[in-house]
Amino acid sequence: MEATTEAPVPQRLTNKGQATRARILEHAAELIYTKGVHATNNEQLRRAAGISGSQLNHYFPTKESLVLAVIEWQAERVLAFHRSERFTHFESLDSLREWAGFYVAYERSYQEGCTLGSLAAEIIKTDLDVRAELANAFEQWRNIFRDGLERMRTLGRLDAEADPTRLACLLLAAFQGGMLLAQVARDITPLKEALRAAIDYVQTFAVPPAAGALDDASGREPGPV
Amino acid sequence: MEATTEAPVPQRLTNKGQATRARILEHAAELIYTKGVHATNNEQLRRAAGISGSQLNHYFPTKESLVLAVIEWQAERVLAFHRSERFTHFESLDSLREWAGFYVAYERSYQEGCTLGSLAAEIIKTDLDVRAELANAFEQWRNIFRDGLERMRTLGRLDAEADPTRLACLLLAAFQGGMLLAQVARDITPLKEALRAAIDYVQTFAVPPAAGALDDASGREPGPV
């Protein structure tokens, strides 16, 4: 599943070698998430992972290769998390609320931001050649929402007028933007409000289960959470 | 108007000195916007602004002071733009559409992102002490939207149920997130769709001008643009 058609992993890797590489990767991801790419240097990583200079050069010849590996690692994690059973493939509004609730409650949201988004924003303007990898990750991420919304429509939970692609864009953009604003403000509120509003908008297209228990003047019902 | 209670500007500045400082600032802002903070060094700035090493040290003793000044400069610009007559203080849905249309049509949106947001995301994790300044700028920015939405509500254009603060959060978050996604994808679509959806949501709360010409089953009308 991992590392398909991937040159940086030279095939010839002992169990021990794989373990070392994984350890470097984990510590690199953690350091980069907390301190950023630029403020993370070899020495810190060496100490954190308990390795020595030549290992970095052995497993990750350049910083670019390390950052790329970290991106792939973080992308796998965040995509796996969103595909986990916890969110039932986003086939219901509740799962969206559950998702938002998780990140609003997560302390590191307003401290370090999104594991992928903060990294992306930090290095997108540098000469590191990682744009394609990031673009791919974000597309898959958006597709998770889109597919969920499409299924909701197929299941008759969402109005036919709802545009899954557009709504998925809004959800992911509100998430990323909310994360940035929360980070800058050191306060989770911007993320909370943005996600709340975005999901309320999705709910705007909700079709009542069977007989309308809710029959007020407007078809809108942005309230429950 | 500018530089209130600001130490870095040492009062004693000749016209010539002010001109030089302004020239440095403009070129620094442009370089940083295109290449990022980290990839912009003194030499490039020296050449671009046609100045010499000691001037940088004279007007901006440290890189932090330069970045801070650029943040203030960019914040002033973006806030002034949003407060300009063009958007009539966002007292109507049309002005929101106009605003979104501008950034969707702006080429540099998907090339360099937001002048303030991309800068913020790049340096928020570094030890540069600029968070408070950024937080202040984003708060004012959000308040422009919030005030506009509040006025729309006062004027009876928006339903009383609409929450101006929350909607303003959504607009700004969708903008920032959309900018990031567009930059990564090198395609304006994510920004376009996110803003479209966010504004459609605001429109969900729109109150028809006078007599309802639209009288369909749902009170929602996310379509017209």
Added chain:
DNA sequence: GCGTTAGTGGGCTGGAAAGCCCAAAAAACG
């Protein structure tokens, strides 16, 4: 078991970039 390949250690170096210094020119100011 022995040769070959992978893994480890730590020191080193070449380059880049921020910040500083000495001194000269220009402007302000009495």
Added chain:
DNA sequence: CGTTTTTTGGGCTTTCCAGCCCACTAACGC
């Protein structure tokens, strides 16, 4: 008109960091 302050020039140096090298050890395969 002379003095003081500001502005400018360009070089220099100290710091930092990514990438590299040589030597050694461990594991694997035949």
